[in-house]
Amino acid sequence: MATVVFMGTPDFAVPTLRGLINHHDVIGVVTQPDRPAGRGGQIRMSPIKTLALEHGIPVFQPEKLRKPDAIAELKQWQPDVYVVAAFGQILPQDVLDIPPHGAINVHASILPRWRGAAPIHAAIRAGDVETGVTIMKMDAGLDTGPILSVGVLQIMPDETGQSLHDKLAELGANLLIQTLPAYLNGLIEPQPQPEIGVTYAPQIKKEDGHIDWTQSALDIERLVRAFTPWPGTYTYWKGKQLKIHAGRYARGAVDAGLVIEHVGQVAIGTGRGLFIPLEVQLEGKKRMDIADFLRGYPDFIGSELK
Missing domain, CATH: 3.40.50.170 (Formyl transferase, N-terminal domain)
Incomplete structure (x- = not known):
């Protein structure tokens, strides 16, 4: 001991x-x-x-x-x-x-x-x-x-x-x-780290969670998962912060940040592919799935996210 x-x-x-x-x-x-x-x-x-x-x-x-x-x-x-x-x-x-x-x-x-x-x-x-x-x-x-x-x-x-x-x-x-x-007990000899394959993961700031819709849908989906629960990911809709708690990527093409209906689902245009939001939270409101959100805010379809 x-x-x-x-x-x-x-x-x-x-x-x-x-x-x-x-x-x-x-x-x-x-x-x-x-x-x-x-x-x-x-x-x-x-x-x-x-x-x-x-x-x-x-x-x-x-x-x-x-x-x-x-x-x-x-x-x-x-x-x-x-x-x-x-x-x-x-x-x-x-x-x-x-x-x-x-x-x-x-x-x-x-x-x-x-x-x-x-x-x-x-x-x-x-x-x-x-x-x-x-x-x-x-x-x-x-x-x-x-x-x-x-x-x-x-x-x-x-x-x-x-x-x-x-x-x-x-x-x-x-x-x-x-x-x-x-x-x-001297049974392990410390081994130098390899010189090849070095990468860095700098400290994360809250603003790093601001989604850039010109990135690919795959990159955005990974960002949302990586930043759950902190610092979280978000965008802006009508000047209010909209948190994106969960989503997935899909094939398709539309202008980056534009919200559309795609095969019966809400989809957001990205730099490559579509991002399908699953759970969101508008500033000052509770977290909800996208279907409930859309019932309260039908004008979300056709809008642009910043």
Whole structure:
């Protein structure tokens, strides 16, 4: 049983911390400071802080981990290893050098594909047929450290950002628990990442969900799935935001953004093919399927989306 300091923040990191609590001695948790969340802007703890407090584990929440006072605070804990999963800050070399076995990261892609902050969204948007989790030893670069182990899973045709997130979170936790003892006992030699196949998945902003109807219907369908539930995808109709919660692509051709009736269905023109919206939500209204929406707004047919 190893002594571990865990660093993580969102839901993705919860299964990994839970696995560590069950199999090792977690002597401390580092997570992002409490932030305002939701419409009311109430201050909320991160999911990781909540789990740590439930188990009586000390929690440290530095605004910037690279600051000297934060590093000094970290040095008071003396674990065998750091384990990091979706922490939200880059660890400087001064921090990586503290534990004798360094820092091990649970990354939600098969590296070196999709280095960066949003690998789950990126894999769906790109139409990848498989993705996975990489357990790597961290260095000061952006997801560039040597690989300890890899787990692979198939991306289903109807996969959403949420469903893939949940699968990868569990896969990552299980893989980490399998990998860590062998690594700590010197039975795994970290392997450098391949130099071929490097891609990046930058952080996503809410405005990235604004649909560009000049893209292909296939790309738009992937975007909608990838951005479910966050940040969501949307367009504008009559000056109001219209969220697109679900849809599919179909063959056909009409001007990009033009709403038509096609084989008894609502269809929207794109740069290539037609997008068939299935669930929508007009600004200030509840989410509904497209048939219900059309009954309330029959003038949607023939209109243009921006």
